[in-house]
Amino acid sequence: EAQVTQNPRYLITVTGKKLTVTCSQNMNHEYMSWYRQDPGLGLRQIYYSMNVEVTDKGDVPEGYKVSRKEKRNFPLILESPSPNQTSLYFCASSLSVYRGLNTEAFFGQGTRLTVV
């Protein structure tokens, strides 16, 4: 089944303790992205990746890191989490980002992170 898988689904952590949220897709998609969803603010893009070893900042990258060593995986890293990073996080992927190809995004189920 074609899907984007995030882990964990729920996570409670303490301020300053490094954590990683994993994201994996099995559709051979080139484009992957991380969003955070907060009430009243919709989805805001954190980082995105056009292809392997190519990553770029989105609208709210501060406090986050990503890597894209393989096509299927795009982990989100919080080196020193703070309470303002408490949010619902989504990973998404699409076939490509170039005109003429399918531009539909597929989303993971979400990771609800609480930083205390």
Added chain:
Amino acid sequence: AQSVTQLDSQVPVFEEAPVELRCNYSSSVSVYLFWYVQYPNQGLQLLLKYLSGSTLVKGINGFEAEFNKSQTSFHLRKPSVHISDTAEYFCAVSLSGGSYIPTFGRGTSLIVHP
């Protein structure tokens, strides 16, 4: 850069009534337009999309949307809603020329009452 405005943060409606969720965008170039739905405790899934061609686009679950270039709008409609349509709806836009990096609206919460 493109932007999306969803004019209503919340739309309450009774079951079997029609509904329209509004979306306006701004862009100086041609765009692709999307509506996504997020059911409680789930990720987003695509409802419908406009890439080119007919301006009236039909999607899943009886939803449709009309692309209006002169009004820069892409409103989502359903003639008769069900309780199960209660969800968060997101409009998204991307530039049709060159790379696609979607911009999402803030979402509209559709609440269907019995």
